[in-house]
Amino acid sequence: MSICVEELTKVYESQKAVDKVSFTAQKGRVLGFLGPNGAGKSTVMKILTCFIPQTSGKATVNGYDVNLNPIDVRRCVGYLPEHNPLYLDMYVKEFLTFAAGMHKLPDKTRHVARVIEHVSLGDEQHKKIGALSKGYRQRVGLAQALIHDPQVLILDEPTSGLDPNQLIGIRGLIRELGKDKTVILSTHIMQEAEAVCNDVVIINRGRIVANDALDNLQVTYPGKGLEEIFITLTTAGQK
Amino acid sequence: MLTVFRKEIAAYLGSLVAYIIIGIFLLVAGLFLWVFPDTAIPDYGYAGLDSFFNIAPYLFMFLIPAITMRSFAEERKEGTFELLATWPLTDWQIIMGKYLGSLAIVLLALLPTLIYYYTVYHLGAVTGNIDTGAVIGSYIGLLLLGAGFTAIGIFASSLTKNQIIAFAIAVFLSFFAFSGFASLSNLIALQSVDTMIASLGISQHYEAVSRGVLDTRDLVYFLSFSALFLVLTKTVLAGRKW
Ligand SMILES: Nc1ncnc2c1ncn2[C@@H]1O[C@H](COP(=O)(O)OP(=O)(O)O)[C@@H](O)[C@H]1O
Ligand SMILES: [Mg+2]
Numbered sequence: 001m002s003i004c005v006e007e008l009t010k011v012y013e014s015q016k017a018v019d020k021v022s023f024t025a026q027k028g029r030v031l032g033f034l035g036p037n038g039a040g041k042s043t044v045m046k047i048l049t050c051f052i053p054q055t056s057g058k059a060t061v062n063g064y065d066v067n068l069n070p071i072d073v074r075r076c077v078g079y080l081p082e083h084n085p086l087y088l089d090m091y092v093k094e095f096l097t098f099a100a101g102m103h104k105l106p107d108k109t110r111h112v113a114r115v116i117e118h119v120s121l122g123d124e125q126h127k128k129i130g131a132l133s134k135g136y137r138q139r140v141g142l143a144q145a146l147i148h149d150p151q152v153l154i155l156d157e158p159t160s161g162l163d164p165n166q167l168i169g170i171r172g173l174i175r176e177l178g179k180d181k182t183v184i185l186s187t188h189i190m191q192e193a194e195a196v197c198n199d200v201v202i203i204n205r206g207r208i209v210a211n212d213a214l215d216n217l218q219v220t221y222p223g224k225g226l227e228e229i230f231i232t233l234t235t236a237g238q239k
Numbered sequence: 240m241l242t243v244f245r246k247e248i249a250a251y252l253g254s255l256v257a258y259i260i261i262g263i264f265l266l267v268a269g270l271f272l273w274v275f276p277d278t279a280i281p282d283y284g285y286a287g288l289d290s291f292f293n294i295a296p297y298l299f300m301f302l303i304p305a306i307t308m309r310s311f312a313e314e315r316k317e318g319t320f321e322l323l324a325t326w327p328l329t330d331w332q333i334i335m336g337k338y339l340g341s342l343a344i345v346l347l348a349l350l351p352t353l354i355y356y357y358t359v360y361h362l363g364a365v366t367g368n369i370d371t372g373a374v375i376g377s378y379i380g381l382l383l384l385g386a387g388f389t390a391i392g393i394f395a396s397s398l399t400k401n402q403i404i405a406f407a408i409a410v411f412l413s414f415f416a417f418s419g420f421a422s423l424s425n426l427i428a429l430q431s432v433d434t435m436i437a438s439l440g441i442s443q444h445y446e447a448v449s450r451g452v453l454d455t456r457d458l459v460y461f462l463s464f465s466a467l468f469l470v471l472t473k474t475v476l477a478g479r480k481w
Pocket of ligand 1: 041
């Protein structure tokens with residue numbers, strides 16, 4: 001298992017944002033981490049990337065524990081945070097070279113050229129990040145996450161705010177990457193999950209309400225689309 | 240760490256703000272040295288940089304927080320701290336990269352003041368009639384002081400997302416660390432306690448170093464002072480709740 005989460009719990013001041021969440025993700029598959037806003041998706045991802053510590057429970061990435069070997073975890077993970085924060089004053093190439101330096105890559109120029117090609121940033125590579133449109137900024141964020149050719153990709157709402165054409169491009173790219181990496185992506189758009197994911201974890205108010213392969217889920221709930229399944233599961237507790 | 244260091248310097252030098260801050264520092268220091276009647280050399284009739292070294296700590300109290308205020312506060316506001324903190328770096332590498340980056344800018348601000356020394360050296364009735372040893376001592380004192388203030392500034396910047404608040408906290412802490420203890424010791428009547436309290440403050444050690452005697456105790460004081468605030472910064476980052 002490349003990612004293994006056991007009984008993960010996170011309490012913010014008074015609120016339980018994540019409540020005993022357990023799931024695994026495998027290499028060669030894309031796992032869709034679904035849930036309404038505020039469900040706790042970003043919190044789990046921040047724990048998996050060693051940005052914040054959990055309150056209890058355990059998480060490992062490629063066998064490395066997020067608390068005991070955080071540097072090893074970060075080395076094998078590429079992370080695109082929610083809202084895609086970037087140094088807007090930097091030029092695209094400068095930023096990617098900087099990211100390559102952070103990973104201590106021996107041949108920075110080659111890696112920068114590789115990711116620029118990979119996410120089709122060629123025409124924009126000499127521009128300032130602040131001058132780019134949202135879609136291109138998202139590609140810069142993705143390029144940053146891919147700079148060290150990581151085995152694990154964690155993408156927090158990678159397609160939010162993109163127009164339909166950009167959506168198709170980025171989704172295709174993620175599907176492609178999922179073939180030989182472990183990919184977790186969060187979203188609250190069900191068509192997106194149906195389009196790119198192999199496995200689905202649905203989380204609602206900090207708790208897991210479904211955890212299965214997409215195909216199996218459609219067998220369990222015959223005749224229903226993911227959208228209906230999602231709504232059934234995430235509103236069940238509220239009635 | 241070196242990558243963070245280089246990025247910090249590039250970010251400072253790429254922004255106009257750094258040049259404005261350094262420019263104001265040099266201008267004000269120059270005014271005190273040459274123009275203002277109470278402190279200026281031409282009126283004072285005495286070739287020395289004393290007035291510069293007396294006023295410099297107070298200028299540093301504003302200059303350094305203005306330089307350091309953005310270091311963590313801006314990254315937190317823009318969310319880029321999440322990138323920095325999820326790359327394979329330790330918190331210490333981030334802190335030291337930022338600390339040394341800011342310190343390098345402080346040095347850069349200090350460098351042009353060597354012109355003042357050069358001018359005074361050649362201006363005196365007798366060329367070279369200036370106590371070079373004392374000037375070197377004073378510069379070392381100023382460097383150590385700058386290192387301490389920079390550590391305070393980095394710490395203040397880690398406390399908040401708001402650069403202005405970071406600036407205000409840093410100015411206050413720097414001022415208190417510099418002269419607060421001395422004032423406090425004057426308030427307290429007990430002889431034995433007040434020398435001890437005064438020795439906690441920066442000003443006493445700064446004056447000692449500036450006199451040209453580099454005592455290891457003063458050096459240890461300045462190093463542990465900076466270390467203390469960097470450790471505090473580390474504690475703040477480790478407890479991140481955002
Ligand atoms: N730093 C924080 N402090 C307090 N509460 C937080 C913090 N971050 C997130 N939360 C809360 O935790 C819950 C889960 O948030 P999040 O993981 O961002 O959800 P999602 O990404 O699924 O939209 C939300 O109710 C949110 O308000
Ligand atoms: Mg989120």
